[in-house]
Amino acid sequence: MSLLYVAKRFGVFLLIVWLAASLNFFLPKLSGQDPVESKLMQEASLGGYVHAGIEDMAKEYQHKFGLDRPLWAQYLAYLSDVSRGNLNFSIANYPRTVAGMIRDALPWTIGLLGLTTLFSFTAGTLLGALLAWPGAPRWMRFIMPPLWALHAIPFFLLGLVLMYVFAFQVQVLPIFGGYSAGASTGFTVKFVLDVLRHAVLPALSIVLVSIGGWALAMRGMMVTTMGEDYVTFAEAKGLRSATIFTRYCIRNAILPQTTGLALALGQILSGAVLVEVVFGYPGIGALLFQAIEENDFFLIQGIVFTVIVALGFATFLLDVLYPWLDPRISYRRT
Amino acid sequence: MSNAAPTPRGQSNAAPVLRVEGLRVAYDHARGPVRAVDDVSFSLSPHERFGLAGESGSGKSTMALSILRMIKPPGRIEGGEVWLEDIELSQLAPDAMRRLRLAGIAMVPQGSMNSLNPVVRIRDQIGDALADHGTKLSRRALAARVRDLLVDVGLPPETGDKYQHELSGGMKQRACIAIAICLRPKVIIADEPTSALDVVVQRQVMETLGRVQAELGAAVILVGHDMGLMAQFVDRLGIMYAGRLVEVAPIGEIITAPRHPYTRLLIESLPSLEKKGGLRGIPGLAPLLRDLPSGCAFHPRCPRAEARCRLEKPAVRPIGPDATVACHFA
Amino acid sequence: MLGYIRRNASLLIGVTLLGILAIFMIVGAFTIDTDNAQPLSAPALQPPSWDYPFGTDRQGRDLLAVMVAGTPLTLWVGFVAGIIGVGVGSVLAFTAAYYGGIADTVIRSIADIGLTIPGLLVLIIIAVSLKGSLTVNQMAIVVASLAWLNPTRTIRSQVLTLRERGYVEIARLNGMSGPEIILRELMPNLLPYLSATLVASISGAILAAVGLEFLGLGPVDSPTLGMTLYWVQFNAAIINGWWWWWTAPLVVILMVFLGLFFLTVGLDEIANPRLRRSA
Numbered sequence: 043m044s045l046l047y048v049a050k051r052f053g054v055f056l057l058i059v060w061l062a063a064s065l066n067f068f069l070p071k072l073s074g075q076d077p078v079e080s081k082l083m084q085e086a087s088l089g090g091y092v093h094a095g096i097e098d099m100a101k102e103y104q105h106k107f108g109l110d111r112p113l114w115a116q117y118l119a120y121l122s123d124v125s126r127g128n129l130n131f132s133i134a135n136y137p138r139t140v141a142g143m144i145r146d147a148l149p150w151t152i153g154l155l156g157l158t159t160l161f162s163f164t165a166g167t168l169l170g171a172l173l174a175w176p177g178a179p180r181w182m183r184f185i186m187p188p189l190w191a192l193h194a195i196p197f198f199l200l201g202l203v204l205m206y207v208f209a210f211q212v213q214v215l216p217i218f219g220g221y222s223a224g225a226s227t228g229f230t231v232k233f234v235l236d237v238l239r240h241a242v243l244p245a246l247s248i249v250l251v252s253i254g255g256w257a258l259a260m261r262g263m264m265v266t267t268m269g270e271d272y273v274t275f276a277e278a279k280g281l282r283s284a285t286i287f288t289r290y291c292i293r294n295a296i297l298p299q300t301t302g303l304a305l306a307l308g309q310i311l312s313g314a315v316l317v318e319v320v321f322g323y324p325g326i327g328a329l330l331f332q333a334i335e336e337n338d339f340f341l342i343q344g345i346v347f348t349v350i351v352a353l354g355f356a357t358f359l360l361d362v363l364y365p366w367l368d369p370r371i372s373y374r375r376t
Numbered sequence: 377m378s379n380a381a382p383t384p385r386g387q388s389n390a391a392p393v394l395r396v397e398g399l400r401v402a403y404d405h406a407r408g409p410v411r412a413v414d415d416v417s418f419s420l421s422p423h424e425r426f427g428l429a430g431e432s433g434s435g436k437s438t439m440a441l442s443i444l445r446m447i448k449p450p451g452r453i454e455g456g457e458v459w460l461e462d463i464e465l466s467q468l469a470p471d472a473m474r475r476l477r478l479a480g481i482a483m484v485p486q487g488s489m490n491s492l493n494p495v496v497r498i499r500d501q502i503g504d505a506l507a508d509h510g511t512k513l514s515r516r517a518l519a520a521r522v523r524d525l526l527v528d529v530g531l532p533p534e535t536g537d538k539y540q541h542e543l544s545g546g547m548k549q550r551a552c553i554a555i556a557i558c559l560r561p562k563v564i565i566a567d568e569p570t571s572a573l574d575v576v577v578q579r580q581v582m583e584t585l586g587r588v589q590a591e592l593g594a595a596v597i598l599v600g601h602d603m604g605l606m607a608q609f610v611d612r613l614g615i616m617y618a619g620r621l622v623e624v625a626p627i628g629e630i631i632t633a634p635r636h637p638y639t640r641l642l643i644e645s646l647p648s649l650e651k652k653g654g655l656r657g658i659p660g661l662a663p664l665l666r667d668l669p670s671g672c673a674f675h676p677r678c679p680r681a682e683a684r685c686r687l688e689k690p691a692v693r694p695i696g697p698d699a700t701v702a703c704h705f706a
Numbered sequence: 707m708l709g710y711i712r713r714n715a716s717l718l719i720g721v722t723l724l725g726i727l728a729i730f731m732i733v734g735a736f737t738i739d740t741d742n743a744q745p746l747s748a749p750a751l752q753p754p755s756w757d758y759p760f761g762t763d764r765q766g767r768d769l770l771a772v773m774v775a776g777t778p779l780t781l782w783v784g785f786v787a788g789i790i791g792v793g794v795g796s797v798l799a800f801t802a803a804y805y806g807g808i809a810d811t812v813i814r815s816i817a818d819i820g821l822t823i824p825g826l827l828v829l830i831i832i833a834v835s836l837k838g839s840l841t842v843n844q845m846a847i848v849v850a851s852l853a854w855l856n857p858t859r860t861i862r863s864q865v866l867t868l869r870e871r872g873y874v875e876i877a878r879l880n881g882m883s884g885p886e887i888i889l890r891e892l893m894p895n896l897l898p899y900l901s902a903t904l905v906a907s908i909s910g911a912i913l914a915a916v917g918l919e920f921l922g923l924g925p926v927d928s929p930t931l932g933m934t935l936y937w938v939q940f941n942a943a944i945i946n947g948w949w950w951w952w953t954a955p956l957v958v959i960l961m962v963f964l965g966l967f968f969l970t971v972g973l974d975e976i977a978n979p980r981l982r983r984s985a
Contacts, residue, residue: 058819065828069835194967195960196913198920202935202952206944271490278444278485279505279555280477289504293495305821312826316917320939334834334921342834346827357822369495369539 048362055358062350063124066343067117129344135336140344143329148348151325154241155314158248159307166256167299171292173257174264177283186257193254198316201247205320208243216240218322244321248314259302263295270294297368304360307353391461393595394420394443394481394563399456401435401442404449410666412438412451414619417692418700420563420595425586427606427627428599429642430616431662436599439616440567443597444481445473460562479509482561484552484569484585491552492540498526498551499536502558509559525554528591529584546577550584557588564589565597570605582609603646607631612698615639618663618673621692623706625699635695635706637678672704680705717972723965727777727958734774742771743929754950761950764941767929769954776929777958779842783915783930786846788908791853795907796900798858800888803865813858820855826917828852833923842925849914856910857903864899868892902973909966916959931955 111119123130129140172178173186192200208215216239267273268291276290318327326345333341365371401413412435420426430436441447443458445465458465460480465473477483485491493501499522506513506521513521523533529550540548549569556564566585570578586609589596598610606613607627614624615638623636634640641658660677663669669676675685684704692702742748745765752762760769802813832848833840840848868874869892877887893900918924919932922940926933938944938952 054819058822061819062823066831069831191964194909194963196916196963198917199956199959202938202944202956206949206952210944210947271485272493274446275483275485275491275552276493277446278477278483280474280479280509281504282474282508285504285508289496290493294493297495308822308824312824312917315826316920319921330830331921334830334923339834342831346831349827350823353824354822367495370541 047365051358051361054361055354058354059351060121062347062354063121064117066347067120124347129347130340135338135341140341143341144326144344144348147324147326147329148352150323151314151318151327154244154248154318154323154325155311158245158252158314159303159310162249162252163256163303166253167260167296169253170257170260170262171264171287171295174261174268175287175291177287189250189254189257191254193251193258195251196316197247197251197313198320200251201244201317201320204243204247215243240321240323244317244323247317247320248310251313252310255306256299260295260299263298264291267291267295300360300364300367304357307356311349311353390421392419392459393422393424393461394597395457395459396443397457397459399439399442399458400454401438401447401451402454403451405666407666411668412619412665413442415456415692416616416619416621417456418614418621418624420597422562422595423590423593424612425589425596425598425610427610427613428597428616429601429603429606429613431601433662433665434616435619435665436616437567440483440565440597440599443565444477444483475509478505478556478561479559480561481563481565482556482559484549484556484564484566486549486568486571489572492548494540496539497536498538498540498543501551502536502555505555505558511559521558525558526551528557528588529554530580544577545573546581549573549577549581553581553585553588557592557594560592561594563595563597564592565599567599568601569598570602571600578605603642615642618668619665620673620702621700622674622702623700625695625701629699635699635701636703637680637705638674641679672702714972714975716968716975720965720967720969720972723961724969727961727965731774731778734770735778738771738774740771740775742768743775747771751948753948760954761948763934763937763951764943764948765937769934769950772929772934773931773954773958776931776934776955777962779928780912780915780931780959781962783842783846783849784908784912786843787849787853787911787915788904790850791907791911792857792861792900792904794854795857795903796861798854799861800865800892802858803862803869804884804888804892810862814862817855817858817862820852821859825852825855825914829914829918830921830923833918840923840925842928842930845915845918845924846911849911849918852914853907853911857907860903861896861900864896865892868895898973898976902970902976905966905970905973909963909970912962912966931959935959 127141129144135143169182169185169189173182273286273290276286281290314325315327315330317323318325319331322328326349330342330345332338333345396419397417399413399416400411402409402411404410414435416439418426428436428439438447438451442453443465445453445458447453453466460476463476463480465476468476492498496504499519502522502525503518506518519536522536526533526535531547531550531554535543535547535551540551543551553569564585569585570581573581582605585596598606600606610627612624612626613630614621615630615636616622617638623630623634623639625635630639631643634643638658641656645656645658647655658677663673663676669686671687672678672681672685672690675681678685682704688704690702690704692700693706694700695706745767748758748762748766748768750762750764750766752758754761758768758770760773762768763772798813798817802810829848829852832851833845836844836848874887874891877891882890915924915930916932916935919930920935920939922936924930924933924936934955935952938955941948941951943949943951
């Protein structure tokens with residue numbers, strides 16, 4: 043695989059990062075609103091009065107946040123800040139930095155999303171492949187319809203139902219949060235188990251819905267692949283059924299399936315955000331929700347930017363992994 | 377390329393290596409079953425080159441697949457017997473049949489199409505065939521075996537490391553031949569092996585095929601529609617029309633004295649270097665298998681057709697030791 | 707035609723589910739007073755009863771009225787955004803696929819990059835920037851702004867496969883101009899596929915809209931389905947045991963998504979006859 047290919051893909055990644063940063067910067071400016079001023083107004087009105095000094099306070103903050111400089115200066119400053127990882131301070135939780143708050147929340151989301159996606163993709167793909175194979179056991183056919191129906195609904199809706207059933211009706215699993223309140227954090231077995239217990243429902247919401255999608259897609263790919271000439275020839279060669287299934291069918295059907303994974307990452311993340319809100323799971327999603335509620339503009343910006351960068355990087359990794367799966371790609375002009 | 381070979385092939389007094397008797401294959405269509413192969417019988421002597429010619433839709437590819445028992449639903453083998461020496465194939469258990477494929481009867485597909493796995497190297501596609509048939513070789517022995525096979529079909533040894541998209545059409549076809557001969561089969565069925573290739577490459581591939589066949593001592597069934605190619609390669613030719621084998625005869629006889637009207641029209645339609653004049657085709661179109669004419673399927677297009685042809689399907693009659701014909705007037 | 711619908715199970719299920727919803731909305735519009743979908747219309751937190759078949763919520767909304775009023779609103783956002791998405795997407799896709807070259811590279815790159823970015827997040831930024839409560843129509847526009855990305859990609863790949871077919875060449879040799887070929891040769895053949903894409907696009911738009919509303923970024927005063935769920939979350943209705951509050955919107959949303967999903971599958975089957983034969 044050529045260095046040029048990797049460099050090109052990395053270039054696309056950098057382009058995405060720049061685009062995300064710019065969008066993040068310019069879109070809000072379009073509305074003409076000043077995040078600091080509106081936040082202060084909000085705080086003041088909550089306090090029950092509006093005094094004359096508010097405008098001066100706003101000006102001070104604006105100066106501090108650099109909002110009184112010309113647009114292009116702000117843009118350049120923003121880009122340089124972002125490239126150094128400085129995502130500004132949180133308006134609502136000042137003096138905490140946005141980057142710090144994200145750093146606390148991100149591992150939870152990566153853990154939840156990473157594991158559930160890995161599991162759903164693997165299990166779903168295998169299931170889909172087996173469903174397409176005539177030699178598969180008959181009972182598998184019965185799994186399909188419920189999975190099929192499930193995968194059309196958004197993750198967080200299933201989350202609501204699961205929460206009701208398992209956390210309210212049959213009080214087996216915790217309702218809220220990433221770990222029990224007042225639990226001492228740290229890598230003790232007790233804590234880890236606690237974390238896992240809290241992660242079960244959010245994880246299930248994602249997995250149960252996703253599996254159906256992957257299975258359905260893989261089954262479709264397999265059906266197409268099984269009709270190809272090279273599979274017919276493989277059979278004429280007298281190869282064993284298992285060999286044809288794995289080396290000729292799955293090995294080829296997995297290619298568009300992996301592309302599908304790269305494309306679906308954005309959607310999966312959007313869904314996961316909503317799931318975290320439902321369960322109060324302390325990841326990026328819940329943080330985002332909190333930021334929206336608190337009108338904390340910089341935090342919202344920071345989160346969106348971080349997520350886009352993370353996704354761009356994940357896509358970059360998948361892109362670079364792809365030629366390893368498909369020898370035709372590095373051969374052709376990319 | 378001449379037909380002169382050291383041993384006379386197609387001797388009908390040797391025990392046949394392959395015998396097809398009364399083979400019938402049908403496809404289940406929404407409006408009723410369609411007979412793709414209608415009561416076909418022929419036999420193949422050791423070392424013989426047998427051609428199976430016919431237009432598209434005549435059922436010849438289905439014939440090839442049905443010999444290997446690879447007909448899938450909605451198709452099914454309705455009846456008939458296929459004998460490889462003294463084994464009747466329909467009696468075999470599925471796994472026994474699987475092991476017979478490639479080791480007993482091998483197929484050479486249209487390799488320049490899509491017949492090779494795009495994500496597996498050529499050497500591994502030979503290797504998995506050997507492995508799944510129980511050949512246990514050390515890595516070095518396997519590599520040597522693969523190399524020998526590739527060289528045998530005229531390919532450079534490095535071809536083994538390549539993927540199929542890195543090969544030209546002719547190379548892909550020869551790789552398929554290499555796979556087909558790796559277990560030294562007794563019968564090789566070549567299904568339109570040169571259809572998508574240009575004439576020069578065609579000749580190379582056919583030479584390769586002929587050479588490996590002679591080395592192995594195998595019999596070949598060449599399925600195709602190129603009469604010129606048949607004339608240069610085969611010993612005996614079978615003509616298929618609408619699922620039936622309407623004529624079988626040694627190639628010389630078919631070219632000079634065809635018996636069936638369809639065969640005659642086919643031969644006459646071949647452009648020749650001596651006679652100049654307009655091209656002559658066969659009027660009308662080959663019938664759809666699901667919509668066959670009554671009686672003899674060829675009668676709407678046959679210059680010799682009479683009332684009897686519309687009513688009565690002609691039976692297949694043997695003429696001499698190696699020839700048969702299915703016509704009321706032959 | 708009706709016979710085919712009976713054989714195409716997915717299409718049948720989809721049409722049935724959506725049909726039930728349509729009947730619910732139409733009958734409801736004539737019989738239920740949608741004013742009751744506003745707060746303080748009824749005593750708060752009543753479980754389902756004869757007076758209030760779907761119960762009431764904490765702010766005193768009659769949930770049956772909310773469903774009747776809110777369902778069309780949510781569907782409306784989906785339709786508008788979905789149609790704009792497929793409309794814009796088709797134009798871009800046909801241009802890119804038919805003319806190729808620079809147009810293709812640019813359009814394809816934009817669509818590809820746009821797809822790596824999670825749509826919901828961009829929508830959040832847009833919605834937050836436009837703070838000062840969105841109306842339903844404004845939200846439709848917001849969702850539409852990203853809705854064209856996926857259709858562009860999928861329609862483009864379909865057109866690419868068709869472009870190489872013989873009849874396009876013949877049309878070109880006959881002197882038909884580009885747009886003419888697109889309109890008269892390519893589009894009619896793609897109609898089933900376009901319909902499936904449209905339904906999928908509508909579904910995606912409704913999902914985005916419900917997501918935005920659930921986060922509290924939707925039209926706060928409208929009784930849309932997503933906003934109802936927002937209030938459910940806000941008031942912790944699940945833990946408090948007010949099951950009727952979230953059951954109604956959940957069931958309706960489920961029917962919407964499942965109905966659209968089966969409809970898509972059914973249309974896909976029509977578009978791609980090869981799928982008809984497999985089990």
